[in-house]
Amino acid sequence: MYARRAGDKELTFDFGSGLIKDNLLMVDRETSSVWSQLDHKAISGPMKDTPMKVVPSIQTTWKFWKKKHADTRVMVVEGKHGSPYRYHDWTPGKKPPKKRATMHNTANLGLGVSLGGESMFLPFSVLDKAELPLKMRIGGQSVVIHYERKALTAWAIDDKGKLLPTVLAYRKGWSNFHPETKTYCKE
Amino acid sequence: MASTFLQASVRSRAWLILAAFASTIVTTTTRAEEKATLKPRKVKARVQAQPGKPPRDVDMTVHPVAVDLPTVSADKAPIQDDELVLGVVVEGQAVAYPIRFLAIYGVINARVGETPIAPSW
Numbered sequence: 001m002y003a004r005r006a007g008d009k010e011l012t013f014d015f016g017s018g019l020i021k022d023n024l025l026m027v028d029r030e031t032s033s034v035w036s037q038l039d040h041k042a043i044s045g046p047m048k049d050t051p052m053k054v055v056p057s058i059q060t061t062w063k064f065w066k067k068k069h070a071d072t073r074v075m076v077v078e079g080k081h082g083s084p085y086r087y088h089d090w091t092p093g094k095k096p097p098k099k100r101a102t103m104h105n106t107a108n109l110g111l112g113v114s115l116g117g118e119s120m121f122l123p124f125s126v127l128d129k130a131e132l133p134l135k136m137r138i139g140g141q142s143v144v145i146h147y148e149r150k151a152l153t154a155w156a157i158d159d160k161g162k163l164l165p166t167v168l169a170y171r172k173g174w175s176n177f178h179p180e181t182k183t184y185c186k187e
Numbered sequence: 188m189a190s191t192f193l194q195a196s197v198r199s200r201a202w203l204i205l206a207a208f209a210s211t212i213v214t215t216t217t218r219a220e221e222k223a224t225l226k227p228r229k230v231k232a233r234v235q236a237q238p239g240k241p242p243r244d245v246d247m248t249v250h251p252v253a254v255d256l257p258t259v260s261a262d263k264a265p266i267q268d269d270e271l272v273l274g275v276v277v278e279g280q281a282v283a284y285p286i287r288f289l290a291i292y293g294v295i296n297a298r299v300g301e302t303p304i305a306p307s308w
Contacts, residue, residue, distance in 0.1 A: 002307065010303050013252060013296055014251050015292060016247050017249070059272070059286075063269065066283070070261065074283045075306075078257070085271045
């Protein structure tokens with residue numbers, strides 16, 4: 001989730017049919033600059049190297065979100081329904097599910113946190129066994145990690161309770177953008 | 188991201204979204220006054236044409252994306268409890284963006300209060 005502002009300029013993003021590090025691209029309508037999501041900046045065009053501000057958000061189930069935010073609004077697309085996106089809980093060794101575009105296995109899913117120049121990947125498989133909430137320091141900053149297995153979600157807050165920008169990602173995808181990442185291992 | 192955000196076997200998901208998007212161009216959902224003018228355009232960029240391939244200089248097709256899609260209250264939401272959403276709280280207002288819709292466009296131009304945001308998948 002990103003702010004659509006660069007300085008005092010409001011941007012309108014369009015979908016670029018290309019990839020960078022296997023991740024989707026955006027192109028702003030105003031300058032046709034190309035923006036890389038997980039690089040958090042424009043990578044070409046008149047706004048090259050302009051940073052993109054991340055707006056902290058949480059990816060979770062609808063059930064979990066509406067329980068926390070009873071007054072939530074929900075975006076809809078008139079005339080289109082799409083296909084429900086769900087996680088399929090599959091672990092190595094078991095018979096894999098029938099492959100479907102809207103299902104993803106969670107074996108390598110985790111929370112990616114990048115703060116103060118330090119990147120940390122916290123696998124769900126490790127958070128399953130961790131004492132929660134998990135307190136740690138990343139990039140010199142105190143961070144508290146929350147994890148809800150049933151809602152297949154995790155998030156991080158700072159010492160003032162403010163939501164921090166994080167990404168739910170598979171290990172490989174996170175490493176594409178953070179090759180120097182550390183991986184949390186419960187001792 | 189995301190997003191934003193970053194899921195899946197990234198290559199297979201990215202390829203599926205590219206293929207799906209190419210067949211669901213969004214002109215039917217952009218604002219009426221923009222319909223006549225918004226068309227896919229070409230932008231020169233150095234990007235991957237497919238997952239796993241090295242980046243190269245291409246004329247990348249850029250598809251216009253919806254702006255300011257409507258929202259409804261939770262009780263009217265046409266989604267199921269176990270579906271994934273991207274949730275955000277901006278200016279004190281919580282908004283959920285169902286992944287089923289984000290997956291159609293890759294990115295949405297949204298606004299919460301006075302704050303313009305781009306939920307992406």
